[in-house]
Amino acid sequence: MSEVPLRVLVVDDEPMARARLRRMLGAEHGVHILGECSNGEEAAFALSSMKPDVVFLDIQMPGMDGFGALHRASAAWRPHVVFVTAFGEHAVDAFEHGAVDYLLKPYSRERLRLSLERARAGRQRVWSGANESFPERLPVPVGYRLRMVPVQSIDCVVAQLNYVELHVGAERLSLRETMAAMESQLDPRHFARIHRSRIVRIAAVTEIETLESGKYVFQLASGARLGSGPAYRERVRHAFRLRVS
Numbered sequence: 001m002s003e004v005p006l007r008v009l010v011v012d013d014e015p016m017a018r019a020r021l022r023r024m025l026g027a028e029h030g031v032h033i034l035g036e037c038s039n040g041e042e043a044a045f046a047l048s049s050m051k052p053d054v055v056f057l058d059i060q061m062p063g064m065d066g067f068g069a070l071h072r073a074s075a076a077w078r079p080h081v082v083f084v085t086a087f088g089e090h091a092v093d094a095f096e097h098g099a100v101d102y103l104l105k106p107y108s109r110e111r112l113r114l115s116l117e118r119a120r121a122g123r124q125r126v127w128s129g130a131n132e133s134f135p136e137r138l139p140v141p142v143g144y145r146l147r148m149v150p151v152q153s154i155d156c157v158v159a160q161l162n163y164v165e166l167h168v169g170a171e172r173l174s175l176r177e178t179m180a181a182m183e184s185q186l187d188p189r190h191f192a193r194i195h196r197s198r199i200v201r202i203a204a205v206t207e208i209e210t211l212e213s214g215k216y217v218f219q220l221a222s223g224a225r226l227g228s229g230p231a232y233r234e235r236v237r238h239a240f241r242l243r244v245s
Contacts, residue, residue: 005032006120009052011069012036012084013061017105021056021084026114031116040064040072047073054080054119056103059090068095073233080122082115093196098180124141135186140166140173149173152190155204155222159180159197169222192239193227194218202239216242 008031012018013089018036025031034050035042040061047055059066066083083094087103094102100122101115114231137148155167159179166173175182193199200218207219216228216236228236236242 002226005030006055006116006123007050008033009043009046009050009055009079010036011038011040011046011061011066013038014058014060017058017084021112024109025056028113028116030042030120040066040069043069044072047077047079051077052079053123054116056082056084056115057095059085060087064128067093068231070097070112070139072099072187072234074235083117087177095178095180098184135185136184138166138175140175148171151186152201152203155201156224156226157186157199157219158226167222169226188239192236194226194232196231198226198228200226205240208240208242 007118008025010018010021010025010033012021015038018038022033022036025033034052035046037046038061041064043055043057043066044064046052057066057070058206064072070081078098080100081094081098081101082101083104084088084103084105084107089103091102100118103111103115135151137150138154139146140149141147149166149168153168155169157179158165158167160174162176163174164177164179166175179193179197179199183191183199186199190203191199191201194216200220204220204222205218206221209217209219213230214233215230218226218228220226
């Protein structure tokens with residue numbers, strides 16, 4: 001049985017960079033290029049409509065950047081993302097956004113192949129159902145012991161430097177984890193990421209206030225109030241089924 005080609009979308013505002021990446025991808029076995037985009041607006045639409053397996057996504061583009069394009073499309077489709085950029089300072093943000101790899105320009109064919117291997121491995125995990133099962137409890141170190149915290153008792157998750165803070169009622173439990181890793185462990189039917197540093201349990205939200213800026217403020221049953229980030233507007237609307245006024 002032949003290998004199913006990896007369906008790829010190329011996004012970069014520089015024509016020469018797109019052409020180079022297309023040539024390199026075209027020389028690789030098992031890669032099908034769906035198309036290319038030159039800006040974030042085009043990319044958001046193409047991600048939602050084409051639903052690629054992987055997107056090679058530039059970060060700095062005029063208007064909407066790569067992060068914004070990914071957020072706008074994420075309610076409809078979440079591909080495996082390889083961020084491609086000439087700037088190394090975005091690496092932390094890239095992996096917070098769940099990137100499978102981060103390519104620094106100029107990159108070699110060997111380095112590109114490694115990105116393709118990581119994308120294929122991610123696709124295989126999805127096909128095998130590895131991402132369909134979410135834990136019911138999370139082990140959280142408390143002193144010298146591990147406390148098994150029921151996921152449905154978590155009201156929200158807030159990033160704190162190199163840690164995340166789990167809000168369980170009045171308790172605050174720290175876990176050395178990234179937000180991207182935490183998000184991958186939480187069932188999106190029950191949890192929504194509303195900000196780069198905040199995740200809420202949908203059922204814990206009692207009120208949502210809409211601000212003139214397009215942001216939202218969430219009132220939780222615990223009394224906590226959390227604001228959303230502008231880049232997460234579409235994800236919030238999708239998760240809470242909010243109508244656009």
